Amino acid sequence: MTKPVFVIVGASLTGAKAAEELRARGFDGRVVLIGAEPERPYERPPLTKDYLRGESERANAYVHPEGFYAEQEIELVTGLTVSAVEPGASRLTLDDGSQLGYDRLLLATGSEPRRLRVPGADLDGVYYLRTLADCDLLRARLDIGARVAVVGAGWIGSEFAASARQRGLDVTVIDPQALPNERIFGGGVAGFYRDVHDQHGVELLLGDGVESFEGTGAVTGVRTASGRRVECDFAVVGIGVVPRTGLASGAGLDVSNGIVVDASLRTAAPGIFAAGDVANAWHPFFQERIRVEHWANALNQGPAAAQAMLGQEVSYGQIPYFYSDQYDVGMEYSGYAPQWDEVVFRGDRAGGEFVAFWLREGRVTAGMNVNVWDVNEDVQALIRSRQQVKVAALTDPGVPLAALVGEFAAGT
Numbered sequence: 309m310t311k312p313v314f315v316i317v318g319a320s321l322t323g324a325k326a327a328e329e330l331r332a333r334g335f336d337g338r339v340v341l342i343g344a345e346p347e348r349p350y351e352r353p354p355l356t357k358d359y360l361r362g363e364s365e366r367a368n369a370y371v372h373p374e375g376f377y378a379e380q381e382i383e384l385v386t387g388l389t390v391s392a393v394e395p396g397a398s399r400l401t402l403d404d405g406s407q408l409g410y411d412r413l414l415l416a417t418g419s420e421p422r423r424l425r426v427p428g429a430d431l432d433g434v435y436y437l438r439t440l441a442d443c444d445l446l447r448a449r450l451d452i453g454a455r456v457a458v459v460g461a462g463w464i465g466s467e468f469a470a471s472a473r474q475r476g477l478d479v480t481v482i483d484p485q486a487l488p489n490e491r492i493f494g495g496g497v498a499g500f501y502r503d504v505h506d507q508h509g510v511e512l513l514l515g516d517g518v519e520s521f522e523g524t525g526a527v528t529g530v531r532t533a534s535g536r537r538v539e540c541d542f543a544v545v546g547i548g549v550v551p552r553t554g555l556a557s558g559a560g561l562d563v564s565n566g567i568v569v570d571a572s573l574r575t576a577a578p579g580i581f582a583a584g585d586v587a588n589a590w591h592p593f594f595q596e597r598i599r600v601e602h603w604a605n606a607l608n609q610g611p612a613a614a615q616a617m618l619g620q621e622v623s624y625g626q627i628p629y630f631y632s633d634q635y636d637v638g639m640e641y642s643g644y645a646p647q648w649d650e651v652v653f654r655g656d657r658a659g660g661e662f663v664a665f666w667l668r669e670g671r672v673t674a675g676m677n678v679n680v681w682d683v684n685e686d687v688q689a690l691i692r693s694r695q696q697v698k699v700a701a702l703t704d705p706g707v708p709l710a711a712l713v714g715e716f717a718a719g720t
């Protein structure tokens with residue numbers, strides 16, 4: 309009898325964790341993990357942090373040790389792109405012309421940087437940061453020093469700016485929002501992050517967009533919408549990511565802000581699943597479709613998809629979580645708060661040690677702990693409780709969060 313073939317497209321964190329899970333659950337068919345990049349699966353967070361700054365080894369970035377895939381009999385194919393999927397024939401085609409049949413298919417194709425389409429965008433020295441290869445180029449630029457213009461004050465832009473400052477470069481950040489990430493977090497948290505960068509000597513040009521990159525052959529400056537010219541030796545663009553859905557839409561799968569899947573990460577096509585940055589999944593707790601572009605989602609959703617591929621009952625309902633490190637400011641964010649009524653704070657915001665809570669109709673929908681640790685589980689428990697909270701208790705550092713959760717659990 310021929311063994312079943314489970315294929316995973318996308319050899320990054322989601323794909324690697326899914327492959328690991330298939331073996332951990334005792335699957336003894338073929339596991340084929342196909343990735344377009346030349347590297348074995350690695351994690352991206354170090355690429356704006358310690359690896360970028362030259363403080364950690366490349367080896368630390370990989371998801372698994374080198375021998376792992378061979379030991380686990382996972383057929384890792386690197387440097388090849390899957391160019392087509394035919395759901396009717398349960399077959400895919402790679403860009404070297406070869407074809408492969410599958411019994412189950414996981415699409416873990418991730419996301420890619422949104423491109424800035426302005427004059428001069430293709431000049432040398434205008435960089436994006438997604439892959440280890442991108443990071444190696446930028447790491448070399450940080451070694452040389454000088455001036456960098458960072459376009460976008462989202463997480464990638466902010467973390468890159470922090471690392472570049474830590475390496476001693478002159479850094480200018482340009483963003484059309486009045487404050488970094490203001491639309492996502494509101495003025496209180498966004499203002500805190502603006503101040504952090506300001507205090508570390510980053511020049512922030514907020515409320516201003518990019519009109520063009522200037523230079524002959526290589527970028528030498530950025531012209532802003534307000535007419536200002538920012539001199540730079542190179543520029544980094546971090547204006548968000550878009551899900552990589554071309555393969556799925558070419559296969560006729562339902563694509564809408566990512567590949568549409570149910571809570572068990574299944575598409576409507578038999579045997580085809582999607583997970584990680586590319587998946588727009590029904591969330592059983594929030595009762596809506598959510599696409600999460602963060603590390604923890606890749607880490608956990610990959611294994612959940614593997615379980616679903618094995619026919620197990622899966623309902624992926626993890627509360628979205630991400631973290632960021634900038635200078636000496638570490639934070640964790642849990643929850644999902646597309647709208648909120650108010651944001652309240654516990655702790656010392658000016659001193660940079662606090663927890664922010666997003667409230668909707670008196671309930672905590674998200675929380676962010678900044679340089680305060682070991683509260684994340686309590687924040688998630690508060691969110692899951694769906695209980696209306698007393699703001700006075702929530703903002704009082706003298707009341708342990710765990711006690712609040714207990715109080716809610718007891719229904720008082």
Ligand SMILES: Cc1cc2nc3c(=O)[nH]c(=O)nc-3n(C[C@H](O)[C@H](O)[C@H](O)COP(=O)(O)OP(=O)(O)OC[C@H]3O[C@@H](n4cnc5c(N)ncnc54)[C@H](O)[C@@H]3O)c2cc1C
Nearest residue numbers: 318320321322344352353390418419584585601602603630
């Ligand atoms: C620089 C950087 C720093 C980050 N820092 C943080 C952080 O601090 N905290 C946090 O929570 N999150 C962070 N993230 C986000 C996190 O890394 C992503 O959420 C995570 O990488 C998503 O994993 P994924 O496997 O779903 O997709 P991806 O990592 O995007 O990987 C998808 C892979 O699929 C491959 N692929 C795509 N199409 C094909 C095809 N047709 N054939 C073959 N291969 C294909 C791609 O080449 C890619 O390797 C960061 C991201 C970046 C870029």
